[in-house]
Amino acid sequence: MHGENALKQNIILLACAQALGASSGPIIISLGGLVGQKLSSDPTLVTLPVSVYNLGLALGTLPAAYVMRRFGRRSGYLLGATVGLSAGLIATIGIYWASFLVFCAGTFASGFYSSYVQSYRFAATDGIEGPMKGIAISAVMVGGLAAAIIGPQLVIWTRESVPGVPFAGSFLSQAALALLAIPVLFLLRKPPPAKREGATASGGRPLREILLSPRYLLAVAAGLVSYGLMTFLMTAAPIAMVGMGHSVDHAALGIQWHVLAMFAPSFLTGPLMVRFGKERITAIGLAIIGCSAMVALAGVDIGHFWISLILLGLGWNFGFLGATAMVTDCHTPEERTKVQGTNDFIVFGTVAIASFSSGALLSSSGWASLNWFVLPIVALILVPLVWHTKEKTSRA
Template structure:
């Protein structure tokens, strides 16, 4: 097989778009990192009942879940570039509202801002698909990898923004960090305006099986369960971790750096995860990710030092990468080409909905039972997902899958 496929004339535009989207990912992807680093901490300062401390982070996840389908419809109607411009504008307004809520000590306003940050995220999460829109089949993997590299940069930019701005407004703690988040969104507007997407066309959505029939497939159930567990548990533990660190006497800066290492671990392996899947199979890589998630909980149960928290967050990020990407690859075995759009939308809605629920649960459990309770809750879902993935792997070897 030819390993070096020349870039076609059409891929000149694709390379440009991939670079633009990688930069936009670095800026837009920093937004959730900032909210995750500070949302629970600011929430605990604004609300008397600490059970609700992580609600701002949970609302960001809810905003992401509820925004996925409207964002897709908007971009289908008006095109990628227009949609991304609107999304970045929403991000700038959202950050300003969050800053006003933090500075004015208004919990409801802060929550509104973080919810809108989630709406912005529903646009950002589709950058990887947009990178492939104008790419040839040969260039698509590289185009997506470039955007994933932007996610790696976002893992540095977000927490570092918190580190350098957290003390700039002593009278309004952390308001400057959210204003910095808004500035990043404004920069993203300038970046995505350079996107050169393909023209908007009417896509025929005919044929294919009913969605209910597809979702009843055992392999779909196993795949989506693995994705739900990988992403949901990552969100659950990650949301609680900064609050737990501060509660154990560690600094805000150490908590933010922990999130930075976590996000780097989430995106860093993406350059070779595909190769691992090709070599070892989707089921094995997914199972490895789930096992790493369980290992993160084991580390969390064995100590409360900064090193324990950081190592747990790194393992959690690695577990998400292998578990979620592997599960996503498994989902692609469940549908025909003409069924792709509706199945992907259903998958994303289920996954991000579970992320929102997990995030909402984290604060209450942390407040009621402590950090140990958060970690103990990881094991049952991981066990269920591992059984389903292993069963699916055995079924696949016993008889070739047929759509």
């Protein structure tokens, strides 16, 4: 009973930390490109602050995995929140100094913080086995629903709060959120070890062997495409909206609806995975991302942008959470940190590339080209995923 209470408490605390930590993303995504426009004279670099945020996230995954393996989840998360506090302050200084380089350094450091935040979903499954892992992942990701409100609303409330320095207040609020996360994370407790037949005290299989597993490769590919394509479109969307004559507030609200759609379904995603299977839910998510691109291709009114972003968020939720649950089926407790860290390094490395290429392609080819690019990539992963699902069903 004591162990069960510790698991429940950790899930609640991780959901709260998710609400605070995940709020940084919408702030950077909503304002990073707009601040980039003010500070950079090169139009191809306007999304660089968002891109280096994703780069920091990718580069931070393996060091975060090492820190957590060496010192434990709680110590790692406290270090991450401290980095997040510093990152918000650095970005604010960059805006004050009108320094594009310093501002990008702040968003890059925010990415390091997010590499810890992203692993909250895996931490929720520590000590849990079987179908309940998907429910635990979804429960923590519900915290992102609060982030979907907190982040964009802070942009609207604080972007003019510092006289003469637009957007500085929003990045100060980002630092404050990381500060609030520290006492929450301090309350985390070490969960009891999961009971698993055949478990050993060793570090498990060599990483190379796991990487060559078709099941693991498919799980990583599904997460990579779900998150990569979502970032590819979301990074460019605020710039495209403003470029099409829509207001900054409309762009921020579009991101808010998008992030709400990313996390609101988490109430149902876990039970749906238990009912229909992780692979089916992941496949549905990828299909919805394809539908998002088709809506965006239908027009550039504010309704087209918002509906496309909502579908993009919904598709991400099903695709990425399903892929995350697929990854947790591919390792033993002894292998979890290296397998999860490698998965996130691959996924968020691709996300960083997608973010970098998004701004350049938007500048050179336009919003429609980005959405045409999405459709064949979705099909490339959707076909083997559907085939694998049918194979799994036929063996059951």
